[in-house]
Amino acid sequence: MSQTLHPTKIDIADNTRAAMIDLLNARLADAVDLATQMKQAHWNVKGPSFIALHELFDGIHAAVQGHVDNLAERITALGGTARGTAAVAAAGSTLPAYPLEIHSGAEHVDAVSGALAAFGAGVRAAIAEAGEAGDADTEDLFVEVSRDIDKNLWLVEAHAQAES
């Protein structure tokens, strides 16, 4: 992706900054998409576990919004331009589309856990890529995001890991 690299006194080489900005923007698109998917689940889930799932999905949305902000601001710290609009996310997200005609708690647990797992896999790959590029701070940010996504995946999947 051609991009404007703003001048900065940061001691990270231009080619490393450019690569990390592209990597961060790719995961930013996924994260913006993921945030909207969590609200979609928050609004539309129904059934006997409604209130637990409704609140859980909203909490995950809030956590993901925090990750969106941190990813975007790492991009700008590296002298890049954060590409964080819904339109960019819609064009660039690698996540599966969230199913619109599902209603039960079990269906939303499956869809949300699938979205978190897909996002988490992309972030885990980004950890390795940032590490190989020698940008320990971007690597650390991805580690932080990854650990939180794994935890939230557990909080969602626990609803499906036993009958009662």
Ligand SMILES: [Fe+2]
């Ligand atoms: Fe709400």
